[in-house]
Amino acid sequence: MPGQQGMHNFSTILKRLEAVTSRLEDVAVSSSSPAPTSSLRSPTAAAHENLAPTSSAAPPPPPPPPPPAEEAVTPAVKAYQDEIIDGALQEFIEKSNELGGLVQQHSSLLPALCEAQLQFLKLASNHSKPSTPTALGPLLEPQGKAIQAILETKEKLSRSKEGRDWNVCFNVLGEGVPAWGWVQVEPAPAPFVAEMKNAAQFWSDRVVKQYKDTNPTAVAWAKAFAQLLTSLQAYVKQWHTTGVAWNPKGSPAPSSIPSASSSSSAPPPPPTSSRGGAVTAGLKKVDASQMTHKNPDLRSSSVVPDNARKAPPLKPKPGAAPAKKPAKLELEDGNKWMIEYQEDNKNIVIDQTELHQTVHIFNCKNSVVKISGKINAVTMVGCKKTAVVLDSAVSSLSITSSPSFEVQITGQIPTIQVDTTDSGQIYLSKECMNTVEIITSKTSSLNISVPTGQDGDFEEKPVPEQMKSKIVGGKLVTEIIEHAG
Known part of the structure; x- marks a missing residue:
């Protein structure tokens, strides 16, 4: 029957129109309400997103920047790492740890200086030299602070009651550490290191003389520091003959040492006097009358008599001439x-x-x-x-x-x-x-x-x-x- 078939087709069309109308209403409600906070969405909302024109979609986020390229490690930088930090410095720190006490405390400041110099040499090997001393100053600042910390600690320890018997060792480090200032010397930094080495050698020889019969560990410590300066001089002479070897083809140097190395190059704070008792705990107390460096008569013999303990000598009167030491x-x-x-x-x-x-x-x-x-x-x-x-x-x-x-x-x-x-x-x-x-x-x-x-x-x-x-x-x-x- 044609009439019944037409009615059936019309009824089917109405049902489809109602479904489309209902779907459009859902879309309208979804677009006027706040965005759902849940990650679960209705199928209607999902269909709306799929049907939305591409021009109204948010642009995709930019790709992340590529990671910075690692700076090249030149032979000069590798030599400093191998010969100074992993070589002579490591040997010196081992000897200072064996010696312990205030000398070890003072010596423990040196690795921060060497690490700061290593970071500076890495930077120099990848960048061109700053055009003015003013621009170079901030790049040298971490090394300067590390040297200053060592010198200030020397003065503090020398004045402390616990450190008076170790002044000769403090002088070894105090006279030698300026050698690391070779990075500011042109055109011949190696002779400058030699000068500082000679100044430190004078006190190293006195350590050997003073402790060769009583404290061989102190003697080994002094010789290890002398060897460290010898290694530094040889390194500078080989790799930085006329001054720091900058990279003339590199990019301009930054205004400061990158922060990534600041934590390793910053020197530790100078020790406070309140730590003196802790670091000297366990050291054997030696009477002043048994110390060869305070008693010239005992220097000719390596044996200190048991009855050497005496009452402390009277202090000289003000203005009195000090006793002459033997020529x-x-x-x-x-x-x-x-x-x-x-x-x-x-x-x-x-x-x-x-x-x-x-x-x-x-x-x-x-x-x-x-x-x-x-x-x-x-x-x-x-x-x-x-x-x-x-x-x-x-x-x-x-x-x-x-x-x-x-x-x-x-x-x-x-x-x-x-x-x-x-x-x-x-x-x-x-x-x-x-x-x-x-x-x-x-x-x-x-x-x-x-x-x-x-x-x-x-x-x-x-x-x-x-x-x-x-x-x-x-x-x-x-x-x-x-x-x-």
């Missing part, structure tokens, strides 16, 4: 000439010299030391009105806290360093004229006499003491002020 002139260990406490002796002669030997002059007054032949190095510390006549040296001559000194070089020497000294005279030979470098700091009234070539005459040239600084184009420019005499 000394001897060769130790076959390579160290020790000249100490000589007074009014104008005939000190060292003529049986060899190339590997060093000469250490300490606390001499109004004396003359003549050194024949070619040796390694000479240091003079704490002397007054003392003169040195030297043929030649492979490394350097270092003069510290020795007012009114005189030095005459008859052969060749690459470096002369004068520090914290007032009034001095240096006579150079013709062989020195184009080779020697003279480095001064905290000095005054220092004169350099150069040969004129006329019957052995000399022309005296004063070392400038004044500097003038001004701002030019936003930069600090410093120049020497010379006064015509």
Whole structure:
């Protein structure tokens, strides 16, 4: 029946229209209500999302940035890690841990300095050198703080009651740690390290002398530090001959050391005096009368008598002259000439010299030391009105806290360093004229006499003491002020 079939088709169409209308109403309600907070959604809402035009959809999030490329590890950086940190430094820390006490506490600050220098060398190997000292300063700051922490701790421990018996060890580290400042020295940083090594060697030798019969662990500690400085000098000489090896093809250096390394390069805070009792607990108490470094009469023997305990000596009256210590002139260990406490002796002669030997002059007054032949190095510390006549040296001559000194070089020497000294005279030979470098700091009234070539005459040239600084184009420019005499 055509009529019934038409009615059936019409009824089917109405049902489909009702279904479509119901679906549209659901869509309208879904779009006007807040977005569901649950991750479960109705099929109607899901269908709406699928049917929505692509132009109204939110843009996809940008892809995450690629991870930063790791900086290349150059052979110079790897050598510092292997030879210094994992090599000589590790050996030194092991010896300091064996020694323990305040010396170990002081030594434990050194790894932070070496780690800070490693991070700086990594940065330098991947970047070009900053164009101004002002821009370089923040990059050196972590190392500077680490050195400062070691020096401040030396002063604090030296003044503490527990540390008085270990001052000679504190001086070893205090005199040697400035060697890590080679990163600021151009064009010859290796000789600078050698200077600091010689200054520390003077005190290392005193540690060996003082403890060789009573505390071999302290002797091993001092020798390990000397070896660390030797390794540092060899490293700098090989990889940074004229200064820090920057990467001329690298990107400009950042304004500071990246934060990723700051935690490892920051030095620990200086120890407080309240920890002194804890770190010295377990150390054997030694009476002052049994200490060889306080009793010269005991130094000739390695045995301290049991009855050596005596009442503490009375303190000298104010203004009283200190007791004189015995003069000394001897060769130790076959390579160290020790000249100490000589007074009014104008005939000190060292003529049986060899190339590997060093000469250490300490606390001499109004004396003359003549050194024949070619040796390694000479240091003079704490002397007054003392003169040195030297043929030649492979490394350097270092003069510290020795007012009114005189030095005459008859052969060749690459470096002369004068520090914290007032009034001095240096006579150079013709062989020195184009080779020697003279480095001064905290000095005054220092004169350099150069040969004129006329019957052995000399022309005296004063070392400038004044500097003038001004701002030019936003930069600090410093120049020497010379006064015509």
